[in-house]
Amino acid sequence: MQTLIKNTEITQPLTSVQRKQYELEWQKISSTKEMLRVWSNGQLTNVPETYYDEDILSLILQIQKNEEGNHYVNAGLIVGTMIGQWNLFISTSFIEYRFWRLISEGKLLFKGIPYAMHLYFLRIP
Known part of the structure; x- marks a missing residue:
């Protein structure tokens, strides 16, 4: 928790452009049929529930x-x-x-x- 707080003290707030980009990304991810998402190659990837x-x-x-x-x-x-x-x-x-x-x-x-x-x-x- 201390690391998280420390990192947020030195991190700059998102710009409105960055925030909009994340919002669009989430809308795209959340509109898919897959119910499981995994972190792969530095990004969130939708996979079928049978993935594992x-x-x-x-x-x-x-x-x-x-x-x-x-x-x-x-x-x-x-x-x-x-x-x-x-x-x-x-x-x-x-x-x-x-x-x-x-x-x-x-x-x-x-x-x-x-x-x-x-x-x-x-x-x-």
């Missing part, structure tokens, strides 16, 4: 292989790995939403109590 699905499935498969047998993997561990190791700025709610979509598509199996991520486990069928 293959990475999620690969991570689960990798963790399953590191265990002996094809065990179920704790959903909280998967989310923690994604956010921590991949440095993602994405909500855990969105990741969990993708879990349930993958389950409904038959790409993931689950067991446990679907109340909270630490109470259920996932695996590749």
Whole structure:
């Protein structure tokens, strides 16, 4: 927070032209159908909601292989790995939403109590 305050003290306010440019940029971004946006190559990019699905499935498969047998993997561990190791700025709610979509598509199996991520486990069928 201190860094943010310090940076705003030395930053000049936006000009009306800059502000208008950001406003137009946001209108363009927000008018698209995609519900997920990622920071890529120095800019905000719209991507389909399935953007991370293959990475999620690969991570689960990798963790399953590191265990002996094809065990179920704790959903909280998967989310923690994604956010921590991949440095993602994405909500855990969105990741969990993708879990349930993958389950409904038959790409993931689950067991446990679907109340909270630490109470259920996932695996590749």
